[in-house]
Amino acid sequence: MQPDERTSLLHEDSLVPTVTHTTHSPRQSKARIVFLACGIFLIVFAIWALQAFARPVWPENGKVSFKELKELIKTTPDPNKARQSTEYYTSGPHLAGANLSQVLWTQDLWASYGVKSHIESYEVYLNRPVSHQLTLLERSQGGKIAEEGENKVLYEARLAEECFKEDPASCDPRRIPTFHGFSASGDVTAQYVYVNYGTVQDYEDLIKANVTLEGKIAIARYDKVWRGMKVMRAQLLGVVAVVLYTDPGADAFQEANGDLPYPYGYARQPSSVQRGSVLSINWQPGDPSTPGYPSLPGSVRIVPEDMEWLPRIPSLPISYEDAAPLLEALNGHGPSATSMGKSWEGGGLGYRGVEYNVGPSAPEVVLRVVNNQAYEFTPIHNLIAVVNGTEEDEVVLIGNHHDAWTLGGAADPHSGSAALNEIVRSFGKALGRGWKPRRTLVFASWDAEEYAMIGSTEWVEEHLPWLSDAGVAYINVDPGVTGSKFYASAAPLIHELLRRSTKGVLSPNQTIPGQTLADLWGSGIGTLGGGSDFGAFLHHAGIVSVDMNFQFSEDAPPFHYHSQYDSLTYMERIIDPGFLYHRALAQLWGLVTAELVDAPILPFNVTDYATALKAYIEDVKEILKQSHSAAIREHHFDNLTSAADRFFDTAITFDSEALALSQTICRKDSLFMRWRPWRENDLKSKAKHVNGKLRALERQFLYEGGLDDRPWFKHTIFAPGYWEGYSGVNLPGLRESIASDDEEGVSRWDKIITKVLHQASDLLEQ
Ligand SMILES: [Zn+2]
Missing domain, CATH: 1.20.930.40 (Transferrin receptor-like, dimerisation domain)
Structure with missing residues (x-):
């Protein structure tokens, strides 16, 4: 048989000289000496050649083989360490641009794992909450606008989340007020209308039903579409302010069904509020003052009047506890929501007296929305670690953000931060053992994601020439763990790698011993949309991207999204006791990354x-x-x-x-x-x-x-x-x-x- 690449050298007969033991003549002896010398030379040459050419041939890669690397990634992540990270991050507020001490802490932590990093900062346009007020008023004098103080206050919204000693973060004096990122300041009093989710279709339904929107205030429930689009669509239709609340109707556990609310049970805490950005990020993410280019010191800025994706009408996020009296005051006014179509059904505040009429409110019953926001240019800080590979023109990036709307942010973003720290620790161990990545590997912890994916967008815009040449893939996690159901959205090139990698991680759910993430996952992979840091990579720079996480399922307690109850206590008690899903996330994230970094041929299909x-x-x-x-x-x-x-x-x-x-x-x-x-x-x-x-x-x-x-x-x-x-x-x-x-x-x-x-x-x- 002719040798080929499959033929093992070590079993190649011809390479082992044969020596026979017979009686020899001097001539034969001389020939034998020459033969032996040749044999020794051949053996020495073979050893030398094996040494000389035994360079990395994957998967037996240098000092740390790919198998060993995978083993390190599977065995290193530690739930206790993930918890420690979360405990640290949730111990103080860390809004965008106000978290440098946390960035420095992470930098030190990564350094202790043997991974050096640096901070890349930008100066960006942001708002900070100053004051707000939401009042349900009855006008005196038969509906005519009265002087200040002459209107009867029917309900003064609390606009704050309740303090419970069972969840210490909810009572921390440094907790962050409820507000919308990039909302407009204003003081508006008007009749109001319930607009369902505030989707394009919902507003069309209202127009068809002859419900006047112009000059009115809109109350919409969260979900279905990005909150900024609810506000922008309303603005374009002449609405003067928007109030957004979270309706409990879709929750698995509800007060309406006798479930106690958090912290006493599994139902949503009635005072919880979803903060969040209302910039139209799906039209233009990043710092609104520098669309398409980085916000470096000295960068030319556009003026707010030219930021078409910045809302002009004020908006406030409220709890369902605050929404109920406002919606109740619409009872009997205008069409009932259920008559508007199927998508209008499902409101969960009937038990609080809400009949879900659309409105408008009676002429004398109005809402006053006061929103004061201070806009400023603020430095933000990304933490970036670059581990150079042998192929320096090929770069794999992974990241999540570190800014949060609330003092906690245990799930969003820190389930991702904690997992990322464990990945850095895993790769740090490999580096310590002499591993050299084939491709350059970048770890990123982004700032100001919550406002408009600002940290990642500015960074991609700044490094676009490099990324356009060298960018292989970006793996994002945000938020990492809000439940136990695995979800992924990704560009199709990487679907196969993702599916394969889930087979390599044991599920924390071991109802059937040995079951992997793949066994419990339907393997459906979504299309990447908006709302997190993969946007600039895929949609602007054309880099294959993934976003993946464990989410809450329909039958699980709710995730208190962007609320102060996204706390360490809630994480430990309800979402991921034991932090086992944090570990699984780090393992999976690490495995996907390892193969992207080390496979000799990129694992794309x-x-x-x-x-x-x-x-x-x-x-x-x-x-x-x-x-x-x-x-x-x-x-x-x-x-x-x-x-x-x-x-x-x-x-x-x-x-x-x-x-x-x-x-x-x-x-x-x-x-x-x-x-x-x-x-x-x-x-x-x-x-x-x-x-x-x-x-x-x-x-x-x-x-x-x-x-x-x-x-x-x-x-x-x-x-x-x-x-x-x-x-x-x-x-x-x-x-x-x-x-x-x-x-x-x-x-x-x-x-x-x-x-x-x-x-x-x-x-x-x-
Ligand atoms: Zn997030």
């Missing part, structure tokens, strides 16, 4: 992308049929379809060649290859070539002009929904053109997407 693209196009063809415009309905996507078919065929060929190359490189008995350095060099250059294509692939789908009306979003395949925000959509340009009956837009986006698909095929076929 192009066929998955091509399959997804074909499905997206078919979906759009279905949507097209519903268009009001006959011209749009008759549009054919022939060129786009054939471009997708070409990309699919190209992907299959590319993936099979990449797999074959990967198998050749990874073959365990590939020592033979080391005898042939030219062969190794050949494989290395082939790997470099293939990896270069794989890391550039996602960027082929960028379009420099960006999406219509939001040019910062350059990805033609994925974006947060224009009016949704959190949820992601595919082929956004086409979908939005169809939705707005824009025939020209449909043709234009058809051409743009066809072009980027061919561009991607060209790259792979080169």
